[in-house]
Amino acid sequence: xxxxxxxxxVELKQTFPRATGETAVVRAEHLSKCFGDxxxxxDLTFSLxxxxxxxxxGPNGAGxxxxxxxxxxxxxxxxxxxxVFDRRYQDLERPAAQVGAVLEAADFHPGRSGRDHxxxxxLALGRGTQGGHWFRERERAAAKRVDAVLDLVELxxxxxxxxxxxxxxxxxxxxxxxxxLGDPALLILDEPANGLDPEGVRWLRDFLRGFAADGKTVxxxxxxxxEVAQTVDDVIIxxxxxxxxxxxxxxxxxxxxxxxxxxxxxxxxLQAKLEIEGLQVTxxxxxxxxxxxxxxxxxxEIAYQxxxxxxxxxxxxxxxxxxxxxxxxxxxx
Amino acid sequence: xxxxxxxxxxxxxxxxxxxGLLAGMIAxxxxxxxxxxxxxxxxxxxxxxxxxxxxxxxxxxxxxxxxIGVMAITSEFRHGTIRPTFVVTPQRTRVIGAKVIASLMMxxxxxxxxxxxxxxxxxxxxxxxxxxLELGTGHxxxxxxxxxxxxxxxAALGVGLGAVVRNQVFAVIGLIVWAMVIDNLLRGxxxxxxxxxxVGASAAxxxxxxxxxxxxxAGGLLLLGYLVALVAAGAILVAxxxxx
Numbered sequence: 001x002x003x004x005x006x007x008x009x010v011e012l013k014q015t016f017p018r019a020t021g022e023t024a025v026v027r028a029e030h031l032s033k034c035f036g037d038x039x040x041x042x043d044l045t046f047s048l049x050x051x052x053x054x055x056x057x058g059p060n061g062a063g064x065x066x067x068x069x070x071x072x073x074x075x076x077x078x079x080x081x082x083x084v085f086d087r088r089y090q091d092l093e094r095p096a097a098q099v100g101a102v103l104e105a106a107d108f109h110p111g112r113s114g115r116d117h118x119x120x121x122x123l124a125l126g127r128g129t130q131g132g133h134w135f136r137e138r139e140r141a142a143a144k145r146v147d148a149v150l151d152l153v154e155l156x157x158x159x160x161x162x163x164x165x166x167x168x169x170x171x172x173x174x175x176x177x178x179x180x181l182g183d184p185a186l187l188i189l190d191e192p193a194n195g196l197d198p199e200g201v202r203w204l205r206d207f208l209r210g211f212a213a214d215g216k217t218v219x220x221x222x223x224x225x226x227e228v229a230q231t232v233d234d235v236i237i238x239x240x241x242x243x244x245x246x247x248x249x250x251x252x253x254x255x256x257x258x259x260x261x262x263x264x265x266x267x268x269x270l271q272a273k274l275e276i277e278g279l280q281v282t283x284x285x286x287x288x289x290x291x292x293x294x295x296x297x298x299x300x301e302i303a304y305q306x307x308x309x310x311x312x313x314x315x316x317x318x319x320x321x322x323x324x325x326x327x328x329x330x331x332x333x
Numbered sequence: 334x335x336x337x338x339x340x341x342x343x344x345x346x347x348x349x350x351x352x353g354l355l356a357g358m359i360a361x362x363x364x365x366x367x368x369x370x371x372x373x374x375x376x377x378x379x380x381x382x383x384x385x386x387x388x389x390x391x392x393x394x395x396x397x398x399x400x401i402g403v404m405a406i407t408s409e410f411r412h413g414t415i416r417p418t419f420v421v422t423p424q425r426t427r428v429i430g431a432k433v434i435a436s437l438m439m440x441x442x443x444x445x446x447x448x449x450x451x452x453x454x455x456x457x458x459x460x461x462x463x464x465x466l467e468l469g470t471g472h473x474x475x476x477x478x479x480x481x482x483x484x485x486x487x488a489a490l491g492v493g494l495g496a497v498v499r500n501q502v503f504a505v506i507g508l509i510v511w512a513m514v515i516d517n518l519l520r521g522x523x524x525x526x527x528x529x530x531x532v533g534a535s536a537a538x539x540x541x542x543x544x545x546x547x548x549x550x551a552g553g554l555l556l557l558g559y560l561v562a563l564v565a566a567g568a569i570l571v572a573x574x575x576x577x
Contacts, residue, residue, distance in 0.1 A: 066577075073423045074416060074576040090423040101420050107413035109348055116347035117414075124340035124421045138339060178417055 025050050025186050025217040026071060030080035032241075033066050040066045042241035043080070048219060048234075050185075053212045055232035055249070056221040059328050063241040064221040065103075068190050072101055084186065096125050100179030101188045105171055105195060110164030114155060114174045117163060118146045122181050149177040169200040176207070187211060189220045193227045205231045225324040239328040252323060260291045260299045263312040273306045274299065288312075337422055337431035341405065345439055350404050358397040358447060365390040366451050370458035378459070382542050384467045388455040391480050392539050394447030395532075396512050398440035398484035402491020403508055405432045406567075407501035419576055429496060429568040433489045440488025444481030452476065472540050475549070479538035482553070489560050490531070496567025520545065528552065531559050 024047035033041040041063040048054050058064050069075040070082045073089040089095055108117055122142035150156040153173040193201050208218050208231055222228045237244040264270045271281045282290040291299050296315040303310050345351055369387040377383055409415040422428050498504040520527035527533045527545035537552020
């Protein structure tokens, strides 16, 4: 089954040097999808770099799930292209050996054991270079991979139980185990933190960071920025099917347009001092000062140097979530 | 496609669905054999037609075989496992093909078990009641070979039906209503086309003595035609429709 495409896929991966970091692991080009009159995804263009964790963010109904499914050839684009490792997903040789996906928290037959779920997927994935021609060898190679991913997600002890009795966190890890069966270089996860307890969220975060540290790539969607803020390097924000922004998370953080609210004895004296420092100060009704253009630490420092005791110093800076909500607010139409 | 076939066989073995279907099939066949074997008096059971009814009770396995195929595809849509299945094998036709082959195998096994059961228990009843066997060796041979062939075909038909309908409940109800009601009505009310319905065509494979039944080869080809048409329709629809 050595198709020519197989060779070129391997070559592409090897000859595009890692050093440049410019290979697009995922590339969406003017991607659109209509369901009837609804434009679920509208002319979306973005790409992912190797070795990064990218948050794919937007409110519910923004088109995240549809986009991810177009990348995996589950949903056919109405226009544009969705490429993974520079190919359409269905054109990849053994795609699950390159891409792992966790799409829903509950894509299991409740009456099947976790191990059998993985086993059937491992058999379908095929032997690759492992295992021989005989059924017995194929089964043995599959069993080996299944045990390896079960250990990876720490689910081995429950593997022979039926999935119907699994907790949400166990199902989430089983889904992740299935995605890892082919040892992929790209993970695509759709709202993986939904319904997880804090411990599960932290486990997932550590896992994804470790995965990316190995030079692999993660695309993880969420409708809550805070959920992935500690995990992602870059963010792609979409709303109503359209791209809102694509940037490193750090740049998004710098957009914080903060203000500091101060209550002090001798507010007018402090106001004069702050204005000398070039800060914009507004006197509020209750005698408090609203200071813009400096973090709270700077305001406190100025007050200290002037010998003015502060009663209250509150950072009013908008949170990351505020920025997110602002960016994804519905445009007035 | 070997990889996909092994995967599909694993799926079939790893839930209780097919065990349940097997148990239901055995119960129904035993009930039919016992009724057909003990309700008629000895004279009635001497007739060729009544002995066929007794010994061919295993052919009712066709409905259970069809359910194997229906469940093989609709349970994936119902539980969402179709997503990981298609992510691993984006060539959806290959997945449907593997399900058809796995269902053919499982259907044939069900048919063998069923006809073995009805022949064995039916013959035992005849022996106990001291009634001579009126069916010729050729007739019995048709039952032994024809039943697994027929049940295999129905299992594959089930995959096609399930792929077209996708919804598990609708597919199961549709299958039962067709096989138990509509097909029966057609054969009863319009005997001239009775041999051409899916159930009528299947009867040709098991030497059914009813008047309208076609020759074995004609019936077999017709059943194959139904199978190919339904599976092709299912494969095309599954390949074209979005998996949401």
